[in-house]
Amino acid sequence: MSVDHLPKNKSDRALDTAKDKTREHARNLWQIISRYTRIEEIAKPTAESKRQPEHKQLYSSTFISTLSLIPYLLILLFGVSFYWDFNGLSTAIWGQHLQFEGLLKILSVSGLIGFFTNWIAITMLFKPAEKRPIFGHGLIPAQKNRIAHRLAQAVSEDLINPEIIKKKITDSNIIGRYRRLSTRYIKSIIDDPQFRSDIKQWVLKYLDEMIADPEIRAALAKRILTQIEEALHNKSFEKIALKTYTFVKGQEMQSIIEEALVQIPTSVESGLDKLDDLLDQLPRKIDKNSENIENIVTNLLYKLINQLNVHALVEENLRSYDEQHISNIIRSATNEQLRYIQYLGAILGVIGGFVIWEPLLSVILLGSLSAILLMLDQLIYQYTKAS
Incomplete structure (x- = not known):
């Protein structure tokens, strides 16, 4: 045909x-x-690839749960102080006359002020997510673009820049x-x-x-x-x-x-x-031809890496998120530490209450306790480093 x-x-x-x-x-x-x-x-x-990286807790859940009781305890002490507050109770230590009356109110109020000021400061980092006419804008949502730029700069310069990737490929x-x-x-x-x-x-x-x-x-x-x-x-x-x-x-x-x-x-x-x-x-x-194959693949990877603009990629993705999403990312990564800071504010407030109640004696005791803790920390650090 x-x-x-x-x-x-x-x-x-x-x-x-x-x-x-x-x-x-x-x-x-x-x-x-x-x-x-x-x-x-x-x-x-x-299943291994799906599994999220394990988040290492800085503080145990029991420790955080214990600290969370402090604000409620301070509120309880504040309420009790209206009915009984060491009425007429006093003593003398090292020739120093101590008057205990009103101590509960001082400590509870100072502690609550420390807790709520830290809580307000942390809340103001993230809220309001959208700008309000009176309450303004949360610090992180308001600075979303600047945060995106800084994070992208830090990632591209210090974490995932082409030279680091090339070195990792070569060394591994x-x-x-x-x-x-x-x-x-x-x-x-x-x-x-x-x-x-x-x-x-x-x-x-x-x-x-x-x-x-x-x-x-x-x-x-x-x-x-x-x-x-x-x-x-x-x-x-x-x-x-x-x-x-x-x-x-x-x-x-x-x-x-x-x-x-x-x-x-x-x-x-x-x-x-x-x-x-x-x-x-x-x-x-x-x-x-293994050497030639590895050289070809390595060169291709290097060319790909050199074409990869990590800064622009990270910044573009972060800018595409809304303010609430950016806030959630930062908050989820630091929530444990932020809660600790709130409760620490209550503890520091109580310590401040002691200073208000009896300045000289409190400063002496706090100074001595701080010195002991610093020396103990240094000894433990040196022992850990040596071992």
């Missing part, structure tokens, strides 16, 4: 059919590869390690006899379906003939030789090409045993 007798649109339809068959067989090939490589299972996020030898793992993984697949058999069957089925269709075969022959003619466009001697060959054969070149195409499946089938040799040699070839 000569393609010259095919209308152009019929030839085009045949090529479109060939493309459709090729896409279908490509999907079949992908299914074979997926089945043996388990690529879909590998692509699924594992991660590319070489993954190349060795990939080689072993590929070998485990291609050594499977069933995998080789399925690949061979796929090749033969694809060629059989493509060549068995007369219209597709004719269209392919026409395409090959066109390419031959283009290649011989300025080569007169080769053109004469080609015409002489077709004359001797007594056939048009189109028919000769079609006959050759019919023989392709048989020729390929007889030569498929060489595929085993190629697959056997593949791991060795990868190992032989």
Whole structure:
């Protein structure tokens, strides 16, 4: 069947059919590869990858829960002080006359002031999330763009800049390690006899379906003939030789090409045993060229890293968040410390109450206690460092 007798649109339809068959067989090939490589299972996020990084608590939940009782205790003491507040109770220490009356009220009020001032200050960092006519705007929401810029600058300059990433890649030898793992993984697949058999069957089925269709075969022959003619466009001697060959054969070149195409499946089938040799040699070839492969991958990664503008990426993402989301990010990361600061304000307020009640004695006691704590902290630090 000569393609010259095919209308152009019929030839085009045949090529479109060939493309459709090729896409279908490509999907079949992908299914074979997926089945043996388990690529879909590998692509699924594992439980380990889904697990969030463990958040290390600075303070135990019991300690925080205990501190949370302080404001309620201070409120209770403040209420009790209206009914009893060391009425008329006094004593003398080291010649210093101490009057206890009113102490409960002083301590409870000072402690509550310390707690609520810290609570208000922390709340003002995040609230109001949207600007209000009287209460204004929370510090963090109001400075969202500036925070985004500063965070992006810190990340890009100190945490994830290209030089740090390059050094990490080099020091960890991660590319070489993954190349060795990939080689072993590929070998485990291609050594499977069933995998080789399925690949061979796929090749033969694809060629059989493509060549068995007369219209597709004719269209392919026409395409090959066109390419031959283009290649011989300025080569007169080769053109004469080609015409002489077709004359001797007594056939048009189109028919000769079609006959050759019919023989392709048989020729390929007889030569498929060489595929085993190629697959056997593949791991060795990868190992032989391991240095070149690692250099290529490393250079590609370096080029990618150099194109990566971490500052712009981080800042753009942070700016896209609304004010409330930015506040939630910061608050969730520091909530434990912020709660501790609130309760610490109550403790410091109580200490301030003692200073108000009896300044000289309180300063002496606080100074002595602070000195003892500093020395103890230094001793523990040196012991820990030495061990």
